Amino acid sequence: MSKRIITISREFGSGGRFIGENVAGKLGIKYFDKEIITQIAEKSGLSSEFIAEKAELSPKKGLFSYAFTGRNLSGKSLEDIIYEEQRKIILSIAEKEACVLIGRNADFILKDRDDVLNVFIHGHEAQKTERICQMYHVQEAEAIKLLQDVDKRRSLNYNFYTERKWGMASNYALTLNSSELGYEMCEKVIIDCFRK
Amino acid sequence: MSKRIITISREFGSGGRFIGENVAGKLGIKYFDKEIITQIAEKSGLSSEFIAEKAELSPKKGLFSYAFTGRNLSGKSLEDIIYEEQRKIILSIAEKEACVLIGRNADFILKDRDDVLNVFIHGHEAQKTERICQMYHVQEAEAIKLLQDVDKRRSLNYNFYTERKWGMASNYALTLNSSELGYEMCEKVIIDCFRK
Numbered sequence: 001m002s003k004r005i006i007t008i009s010r011e012f013g014s015g016g017r018f019i020g021e022n023v024a025g026k027l028g029i030k031y032f033d034k035e036i037i038t039q040i041a042e043k044s045g046l047s048s049e050f051i052a053e054k055a056e057l058s059p060k061k062g063l064f065s066y067a068f069t070g071r072n073l074s075g076k077s078l079e080d081i082i083y084e085e086q087r088k089i090i091l092s093i094a095e096k097e098a099c100v101l102i103g104r105n106a107d108f109i110l111k112d113r114d115d116v117l118n119v120f121i122h123g124h125e126a127q128k129t130e131r132i133c134q135m136y137h138v139q140e141a142e143a144i145k146l147l148q149d150v151d152k153r154r155s156l157n158y159n160f161y162t163e164r165k166w167g168m169a170s171n172y173a174l175t176l177n178s179s180e181l182g183y184e185m186c187e188k189v190i191i192d193c194f195r196k
Numbered sequence: 197m198s199k200r201i202i203t204i205s206r207e208f209g210s211g212g213r214f215i216g217e218n219v220a221g222k223l224g225i226k227y228f229d230k231e232i233i234t235q236i237a238e239k240s241g242l243s244s245e246f247i248a249e250k251a252e253l254s255p256k257k258g259l260f261s262y263a264f265t266g267r268n269l270s271g272k273s274l275e276d277i278i279y280e281e282q283r284k285i286i287l288s289i290a291e292k293e294a295c296v297l298i299g300r301n302a303d304f305i306l307k308d309r310d311d312v313l314n315v316f317i318h319g320h321e322a323q324k325t326e327r328i329c330q331m332y333h334v335q336e337a338e339a340i341k342l343l344q345d346v347d348k349r350r351s352l353n354y355n356f357y358t359e360r361k362w363g364m365a366s367n368y369a370l371t372l373n374s375s376e377l378g379y380e381m382c383e384k385v386i387i388d389c390f391r392k
Contacts, residue, residue, distance in 0.1 A: 117376075120365050169316050169363050169371035174385075180313075180369040185392050189370075189385050196381050 003194050004098045004115040007106040009158075009166070012150035013128030013143075015178045016121035017102050019186050024100040026191060032093060033102040040085045054082050083161060103154070107171060108162040117194050118172040121186065123179035199390050200294045200311040203302040205354075205362070208346035209324030209339075211374045212317035213298050215382050220296040222387060228289060229298040236281045250278050279357060299350070303367060304358040313390050316368040317382060319375035 006023060010016020017033060024031035034048075041048045076084075090109045093099060094116070107118040125147070132143035158166040169175055174193055176186045202219060206212020213229060220227035230244075237244045272280075286305045289295060290312070297306075303314040321343070328339035354362040365371055370389055372382045 122366055167365050169365045169368070170318055170373075172365070172371070173373045173376045175365035175368070175371040177366075177369045181389055181392065185389060189388065192385065192388075193377055193381060196377065 002115065003117045003196075005094055005110065005113070006100045006117045006119060006190065006194055007110065008100060008102050008119045008121060009105075009107060009172070010103065010121040011123060011128065011167075012147050012154070013132040014121045014123040015131060015183050015186075019121060019178065019183055019190070020100045020102050022183070022187050023190050023194075026187065027098075027100075027194065030097055030099040031102075032099055036086060036089055036093075036101075036104060039089050040082060043085060044082070046082075051082055054079050105158055105161055108158075108164065117174065117190070119190055120167065120169075120172045120175040121178050122167065122175065123177055127179035198311065199313045199392075201290055201306065201309070202296045202313045202315060202386065202390055203306065204296060204298050204315045204317060205301075205303060205368070206299065206317040207319060207324065207363075208343050208350070209328040210317045210319040211327060211379050211382075215317060215374065215379055215386070216296045216298050218379070218383050219386050219390075222383065223294075223296075223390065226293055226295040227298075228295055232282060232285055232289075232297075232300060235285050236278060239281055239285075240278070242278070247278055250275050301354055301357055304354075304360065313370065313386070314368040315386055316363065316365075316371040317374050318363065318371065319373055323375035 006020070008016050008020040008023075010020075020033075021031050034052075037048050037051050040046070040051050044051070086104055087109050090101065090104065090106050093101070094110050094113060107116070110116045125144070128147055129140060129143045132138065132147055133140060136143070136146070138146065155166040158164070164171050174190065176189060178186050181189075202216070204212050204216040204219075206216075216229075217227050230248075233244050233247050236242070236247050240247070282300055283305050286297065286300065286302050289297070290306050290309060303312070306312045321340070324343055325336060325339045328334065328342055329336060332339070332342070334342065351362040354360070360367050370386065372385060374382050377385075
């Protein structure tokens with residue numbers, strides 16, 4: 001089965017988003033990242049910032065926070081409602097067009113399709129820290145804290161909603177260490193595997 | 197730093213050994229798998245079959261078996277002695293020549309070198325089962341049992357000696373699902389990343 005969709009999960013600072021954007025550009029297909037959040041915001045009336053926080057990075061303080069968040073009459077937490085909305089949007093995007101999807105557990109949400117190439121990008125701490133310092137104009141110590149915090153929350157969110165383990169090779173067709181291979185080689189390998 | 201050595205860790209039935217042998221052939225470099233066992237056998241006076249069992253697949257019945265195996269005067273178990281011998285042989289091979297090394301925790305043993313490309317090959321259960329049926333002339337149920345047993349023992353052995361988790365993307369520069377990508381594409385990607 002030839003591939004139409006690429007999902008890219010990534011460690012914070014690994015350049016996964018940048019690689020995904022370049023891959024989409026080189027293949028001439030659409031790229032979805034913040035657009036998904038905008039779509040959820042439009043449908044739910046919540047702010048984009050609030051959704052960005054809840055949609056991929058929750059639970060902020062570990063799984064117990066789920067027990068204490070606001071719930072609606074159906075007993076669903078706000079996180080669950082946003083997640084369900086996100087799931088529907090990702091399923092509908094995948095139905096419509098060839099694209100690159102960044103993060104948001106898209107690999108798991110699209111697991112029943114056979115035209116999806118799932119990719120995970122990770123890297124060495126030193127290189128990720130350097131990139132975070134440059135991109136967010138922070139000092140090294142803060143960058144390391146940020147890196148650990150964001151990845152911990154992405155990982156908790158993924159493990160909670162998918163019952164898989166974030167970063168295990170078996171979840172993905174392809175995982176790449178961008179610090180060792182370089183961004184360009186990562187892009188080339190993803191494109192080769194997509195076109196196969 | 198350009199690469200001289202490729203280590204290939206693999207799930208049983210994923211074709212990792214076959215891919216490794218082809219990669220070595222195409223690159224014109226040496227391939228080490230059973231040769232390591234032969235070298236340990238020559239040095240230790242133990243049989244190759246016994247070492248094959250102990251060197252990568254121990255502990256057979258979980259970590260507790262370590263407590264009950266024979267120990268020499270230094271308090272080391274036979275598994276530890278074989279592992280130490282294997283470690284020395286892998287370090288010495290890496291010193292001498294460009295090569296492909298299959299399994300045996302070589303990724304971890306060579307972690308202090310920067311000329312090593314670490315690869316992990318895995319696959320879908322259906323395809324791995326089919327391959328095991330063909331290669332070992334067994335029925336499906338037996339192939340599935342074999343697959344689970346061998347991977348469980350490889351994983352226990354790796355986790356015990358390395359304090360890492362077998363199959364986590366972060367241990368490897370590159371992980372590939374051979375059922376999705378096909379053996380030829382896996383070989384191409386490994387060679388491209390090696391030559392980079």
